[in-house]
Amino acid sequence: MGHSKSPKIKPHHYVIRTALFAVKNILKIKRNNKMRENMNHRRRMDLLRQEIRDEQQAMDNCSHGDWTEPIYDPETNQVPYSFKTVGQGSDVWMEPDGYKDETKDRWSRECKKCGKIQYTYTQEPVIVGRKPSFK
Numbered sequence: 694m695g696h697s698k699s700p701k702i703k704p705h706h707y708v709i710r711t712a713l714f715a716v717k718n719i720l721k722i723k724r725n726n727k728m729r730e731n732m733n734h735r736r737r738m739d740l741l742r743q744e745i746r747d748e749q750q751a752m753d754n755c756s757h758g759d760w761t762e763p764i765y766d767p768e769t770n771q772v773p774y775s776f777k778t779v780g781q782g783s784d785v786w787m788e789p790d791g792y793k794d795e796t797k798d799r800w801s802r803e804c805k806k807c808g809k810i811q812y813t814y815t816q817e818p819v820i821v822g823r824k825p826s827f828k
Contacts, residue, residue, distance in 0.1 A: 755807035763825040766801040766812070769794050800825035 773789030801812050817826040
């Protein structure tokens with residue numbers, strides 16, 4: 694008979710704290726919705742603009758300390774191939790005959806706190822293979 698691992702149970706103070714946090718947020722949302730119902734459009738717009746400024750400030754002050762795992766996110770560019778001469782007399786120029794897709798290796802990661810996306814084209818060696826290098 695094999696023993697199965699029992700799932701980890703979070704400490705009860707953590708569960709209570711999380712539940713209280715959720716309830717506080719729900720009450721705050723309800724209070725804000727009630728307050729918005731009693732506002733005219735101009736005041737509601739002013740409140741929304743202030744909320745946007747607050748969110749922008751929080752994003753600008755983010756320390757970007759917690760990133761998602763890097764994902765391969767190649768960049769695709771269109772590059773011209775084979776040029777043709779266009780024009781008459783002394784007024785001539787070159788135009789591409791067409792374009793082809795060219796991909797460049799690239800990796801991206803996102804800040805979990807503010808959503809900033811960071812890209813890199815470089816990699817650094819690791820014990821097995823290579824990994825993206827964000828500097």
